[in-house]
Amino acid sequence: MKSFFYVFFFLVSISLFAQKATITGVIKFKDKSPADLATVYLENGTKHTYTNEKGFYKITGLPYGKQIIKIKYFGKDTESVTVIINDKEVVINHTLKYNQTNDLKEIIIKSKTKERKIETKGFAVNAIKMKDIALQSVQANDVLDRSSGVRIRQNGGLGSHTHYxxxxxxxxxxxxFINGSPIQSYGPSFSLSSIPTNMIERIEVYKGVVPVELAGDALGGAINVLLKDDFNKNSLSTSYSVGSFNTHQATIAGNKYDNKSGFTLRGSGFYNYSDNNYKVWGNQVYTTEPTTGDITYVRAKRFHDAYTSKGFKVDAGFSKRKWADELLVGAIYSSLNREIQHGATMESVYGNRKVAQQTKLISTSYKDASFLGSKKISVDLFSSYSRLKRNLTDITPFIYDWDGKRKEKFYSDGNSIGYYEYFSGAEAGNPTLQESIEKVYVGRASSKYKINDNHAITANFLHTRFIRDLQDPLRHIDIRNLEDTRFSNKSIFGIGYELNTFNDKLKTAVFYKNFNQNIQIIEYKKENDASPVELNNVTRDVTADGFGFTMAYEILPNLLIQTSIENSFRLPVARELFGNLAENLEPNYNLKPEKSKNVNLGVVLGTFIYGKNETRIKINTFLRDTKDKIKRNVREDDTDETTEFINDESYISKGFDIDVFYSYDRKLDFNGNVSVFNSRFNTQFNETGLAYNWYRDRERNAPFLTANGNLRYTSDNLFQKKSKTVFSTNLSYVHWFYRDWESLGGAGKDIIPTQLVSDIGITHTFPNKNLTLSLDARNILNAQVFDNYALQKPGRAFYMKINYTIF
Structure with a gap:
């Protein structure tokens, strides 16, 4: 903590020495309309900026005295304004001598987008703009999987559980996070798989260190999804996608805004369905000859994996008012039904196990960038209450083969005598009709105080309360009416200080976080009919502190170095502590918090513009020293395969990302990235002093080398005048890796093979700009693609999507 305050006071002293003046204003055309993207710069060339859509500009870090400001709009003469700076803040408004008549088609703009500004704050972050991607038949998870350093791992097809x-x-x-609030604030059925991509403005991917305004205990990074907030216009759009495996996805989203009163009504809905009946094959996919027991490896269709989800989200209130940027009351309803095809691996085949759940949620949100009329204070408040009801059905004992048939029993003479059954009475353990009720309360408060142009303080508080009640009519009568309950209370407080100085070339931040968690389990058990009822009552409290530092320095206009350092914790979540039978997930009440020291060091080169060519390169290196890592384990017994989360000692991870962007004439765009993350087991001896055989082995069941390449070509007027057509292709590579520790076993150890997946697509926007049609082919080479413990993902698939903007 001492080092934290030393750094704090050091930065304050630097900034006090460097304070200078600020000029703000609005640039308008002759007809009084705002001049968007006009260049405003000093005559000596040391400072420049661009106006926004409202014509507003801001130049900071100016010395006192006489300055000549130049204003340049595309294709027009430069105009000058002379100003005498004798105060910290000077307002200079200017009306140009002409109106906007330019065709901006051939103009190259070098101003920083929102995404670029985010990427140059000192954090290792990718900011992904979704405007064009949203038109394709891809989900948010597909987009993330193409981002450097990110790997999306799923248990199967549409609707399967996703690991990041x-x-x-x-x-x-x-x-x-969604708009800065934890995604659990929106209920379990509201996920990145169910959010329509045309509702998303951008996605921010933070690697390692996470800004304090994202209130949470993210340890390895965070994904923040920013939804569109076009409050001040009326809109209604819809989309429909159909494709392989009988997949259907439909969305609708609209916004109603009254300019006079500020009343805002915003709504969206979605529907997803898929049979997920894609073909699988490999050493875990086989049928058994009932009389001899011989096995035959087959290429089989998944036959019990259908998924349905639907829901809507409605917000009503007021926006764009003097007293609030946003005051909304919201409601969410969502439901899903999912058949469960297999256990933790593909060797335990199910034919009847299924789960259904419904979520109801209410929320309130308040945002104001000028709280109580002060432009220095911003406030962001959010609260929600959700109730989820989950029903798990597993009551049939029959054993299935991958041909979709029950395993039949035969006499020695070949006559059938019925079917093989699990001794436990059900496919994944004891028969169950379990109903679980989960109640989640979330409250978040965030505020930023801008002391001046150089200093700001941010504070954030997040509180989450989780309650799960379990009931099962098939449990023994002695414990059926007793109440099984799991409680979890988690509070996280963060405070940070930001400094921008040396003419905005140096951006630094320090932050502190405090973590608190209380869990309680009340559970009744009965081993058999003769045994007594046992009460398992567990209570545990955890408190921890974390801190961090970030810095970005612009050495040259196209050369930025940035670093971030963090010592942090992350608390186990309810799913890890309490399990989830619907996912074959066992509880582990003894999980400890995961701890990690994270260091990032990166450089950003560009954007370089030469003629019609644009290039940008980002390089990030990282080091992670992780203790008590929480990860999934696999346990096997005679009747089923289940998983649990465990604390897996310590790991050292070192690696790097390289991102390359190239554009020619803003028509041909290439994005490529390579990621290497070498995570190795770093505990030599166990608690009894015995050596681990896999000490310094690479982490099992985890990819360590990935690469992605995306090529896009945009053509105007190709099929129709005033139309736009985009051709795209994406190539993803995952290097082979061991399923278990590489030091265990001899030749023939299980590996997850190298995966090379190719996608292609074409998107056509019709002349009226309201209708877009896209065709996508996924995994066109039908490569065998795996994830967690060799769970196979879909092969070749084709999709068509229609986006229609009604108004």
Whole structure:
């Protein structure tokens, strides 16, 4: 903590020495309309900026005295304004001598987009703009899987559980946010798989260190999804996608805004369905000859994996008012039905096990960038309450083969005598009709105080309360009416200080976080009919502190170096502690918090513009020292395969990302990235002093080398005048990796083979700009693609999507 405050006071002293003046204003055309993207710069060339859509500009870090400001609009003469600076803040408004008549088609703009500004704050972050991607038949998870350092791992097709990995840290070490609030605030059925991509403005991927305004205990990184907030216009759009495996996805989204009162009504809905009946094959996919027991490896269709989800989200309130940028009350309803095809691996085949769930949620949100009329204070408040009901059905004992048939029994003479059954009475353990009720309360408060142009303080507080009640009519009568309950209370407080100085070339931040968690389990068990009822009552409290530092320095206009350092914790989530039978996930009440020291060092080169060519390169290196890593384990017994989360000692991860962007004439765009994350087991001896055989082995069941390449070509007027056609292709590579520790076993160890997946697509926007048609082919070479413990993902697939903007 002492080092934290030393750094704090050091930065304050630097900034006090460097304070200078600020000029702001609005540039308008002769007809009083705002001049968007006009260049405003000093005559000596040391400072420049661009106006926004409202004509507003801002130049900071100016010395006192006489300055000549130049204003240049595309294709027009430069105009000058002389100003005497004798105060910290000077307002200079200017009306140009002409109106906007330019065709901007051939203009190259070098101003920083929102995405570029985010990427140059000192954090290792990718900011992904979704405007064009949203028109394709891809989901948010597909987009993330193409981002450097990110690996999306799924248990199967549409609707399967998704695991996120960023630079070698995975699972719940990666936190997901929607508009800065934890995704659990929106209910379990509201996920990145169900959010329509045409509702998303951009996605921010933070690697390792996460800004304090994202209130949470993310340890390995965070994904923040920013939804569109076009409050001040009326709109209605819809989309429909159809494709392989009987997949259907439909969305609708609209916004109603009254300019006079500020009343805002915003809504969206979605529907997803898929049979997920794609073909699988390999050493876990076989049928058994009933009389001899001989096995035959087959290429089989998944036959019990259908998925349906639907839901809507409605917000009503007021926006764009003097007293609030946003005051909304919201409601969400969503439901899903999912058949479960197999256990933790593909060797345990199911034919009847299924789960259904419904989520109801209410929320309130308040945002104001000028709280109580002060432009220095911004406030962001959010709260929600959700109730989820989950029903798990597993009551048939029959054993299935991958041909979709029950395994039949025969006498020695060949006559059938019935079917093989699990001794436990059900496919994944004891028969169950379990109903679980999960209640989640979330409250988040965030505020930023801007002391001046150089200094700002941010504070954030997040509180989450989780309650799960379990009921099962098939449990023994002695414990059926007793209440099984799981509680979890989690609070996270963060405070940070930001400094921008040396003419905005140096951006630094320091932050501190405090973590608190209380869990309680009340559970009744009965081993058999003769045994007594046992009460398992567990209570545990955890408190921890974390801190970090970020810095970005613009050495040259096209050369930026940035670094971030963090010592942080992440608390186990309810799913890891309490399990989830619907996912064959066992509880582990003894999980400890995961700890990690994270260091990032990166450089950004560009954007370089020469003629019609544009190039940008980003390089990031990282080091992660992780203790008590929480990760999935696999346990096998005689009747089923289940998983649980465990604390897996310590790991050291080192690696790097390289991102390359190239554009020619803004028509041909290439994005490529390579990621290497070398995560190795770093505990030599166990608690009894015995040596681990896999000490310094690469982490098992985890990819360590990935690469992605995306090529896009945009053509105007190709099929119709005023139309736009985009051709795209994407190539993804995952190097082979061991399923278990590489030091265990001899030749023939299980590996997850190298995967090379190719996608192609074409998107055509018709002349009226309201209708877009896209065709996509996924995994066109039908490569065998695996994830968690050799769970196979879909092969070759084709999709068509229609986007229609009604108004």
């Amino acid at each position: 990995t960023i630079n070698g840290l995975s699972g719940n070490a990666i936190r997901i």
